[in-house]
Amino acid sequence: MDFVTGSDPLLAAAVLIGGGALLLSLALLVAILLLRLRLLLRLAHARRFAERWHPVFAACAVEVPEAAPRLAPEDGALFLQLWLRAQESLRGSAQQRLNALATQVGADRLAVQFLSSGNPGREILALVAVGHLRLAGVWPLAEALAADAPPVVSLAAAQALLRVDSVRALGRVLALAAAREDWPVSRVAAMLRECDVNDTGPALAAAIGAELRAAPRGAGLARLLRLLGATAAEAARPAVIEVLAHCDRPEVVAAALDTLWNPEDAGHAHARLKHADWYVRLAAVKVLGRIGVSSDRGTLLGILSDPSWWVRYRAAQALARLPGMNRDALARLRAAAQDRYAADMLGQVLSEMEVA
Numbered sequence: 001m002d003f004v005t006g007s008d009p010l011l012a013a014a015v016l017i018g019g020g021a022l023l024l025s026l027a028l029l030v031a032i033l034l035l036r037l038r039l040l041l042r043l044a045h046a047r048r049f050a051e052r053w054h055p056v057f058a059a060c061a062v063e064v065p066e067a068a069p070r071l072a073p074e075d076g077a078l079f080l081q082l083w084l085r086a087q088e089s090l091r092g093s094a095q096q097r098l099n100a101l102a103t104q105v106g107a108d109r110l111a112v113q114f115l116s117s118g119n120p121g122r123e124i125l126a127l128v129a130v131g132h133l134r135l136a137g138v139w140p141l142a143e144a145l146a147a148d149a150p151p152v153v154s155l156a157a158a159q160a161l162l163r164v165d166s167v168r169a170l171g172r173v174l175a176l177a178a179a180r181e182d183w184p185v186s187r188v189a190a191m192l193r194e195c196d197v198n199d200t201g202p203a204l205a206a207a208i209g210a211e212l213r214a215a216p217r218g219a220g221l222a223r224l225l226r227l228l229g230a231t232a233a234e235a236a237r238p239a240v241i242e243v244l245a246h247c248d249r250p251e252v253v254a255a256a257l258d259t260l261w262n263p264e265d266a267g268h269a270h271a272r273l274k275h276a277d278w279y280v281r282l283a284a285v286k287v288l289g290r291i292g293v294s295s296d297r298g299t300l301l302g303i304l305s306d307p308s309w310w311v312r313y314r315a316a317q318a319l320a321r322l323p324g325m326n327r328d329a330l331a332r333l334r335a336a337a338q339d340r341y342a343a344d345m346l347g348q349v350l351s352e353m354e355v356a
Helices: 002-059 073-089 093-105 107-115 120-133 136-148 151-164 166-179 185-192 197-214 219-230 233-246 250-257 263-270 278-291 294-303 309-321 327-336 340-355
Strands: none
Touching: 002 073, 002 093, 073 093, 073 107, 073 120, 093 107, 093 120, 107 120, 107 136, 120 136, 120 151, 136 151, 136 166, 151 166, 151 185, 166 185, 166 197, 166 219, 185 219, 197 219, 197 233, 219 233, 219 250, 233 250, 233 263, 250 278, 263 278, 278 294, 278 309, 294 309, 309 327, 309 340, 327 340
């Protein structure tokens, strides 16, 4: 009897817990079903929206439709997504007609509103759109986002500035590229490729000169130098030579050497072939691989004994590219090599030449 009395509270608690768990499971099931239903409705609406607007975008290949469907503000993001896909698939005057269509239905105003929405997804969408639309009125806001927003949003803002007015934006974007370590150099280079190379080269030269004066040992100078690979390095050559004359930071020196293509600049490479840092020696050897002359043969043969495998490898490749050098000449050099590392590396390059 005592066991039954003592167990009743436990039994009641177990029933309550079981009932609560059942109710919670049912509530979660209902919530999941509602979310699923909401998703299906949203997808159905997006499908109907696309079916209504795709023919309109396709018509812009020929002319701007006179009677476009009404665009509801709540469908602004859907419209911009489809419109940007059309921008990527069409070219030339068709893109201008797409811009006219966006203005006609008020999508340009919606894009401007999205810029200050605080929603990163909508901000990126709007930034790409205003870049295509060349909306100069968003300049202050886009410039602020490029300077202070997280990387994805700030890069989209920088690209929007370049598309709106590349000449005006280049100086500011390059200054930010030097300052922002969270901007991948490859992403900035891709943006610069959309600009006129006749504008980009001088702008980079000016940015490199300004950074050399402001922070000669800063990492920003190396980032700017690496951007020259995507543009006309010759236009910035005087700035690069100035960097090599006044800066001794290894990362900067290596980046500057990587931009040299003029045969007159071979002396800058020769001066760094015995640098303490292997990647500077590597950059110097690669310069000789691009602009080296026959008289560099002895120098490169000496570098085949460098402590760094990569330096030895690039030296052997540079040797193979010298004027008058061929497979037979490399084979003779390998046979005469007294250093094991030099012989091994020449053998490596000879093997690659056979495969090629």
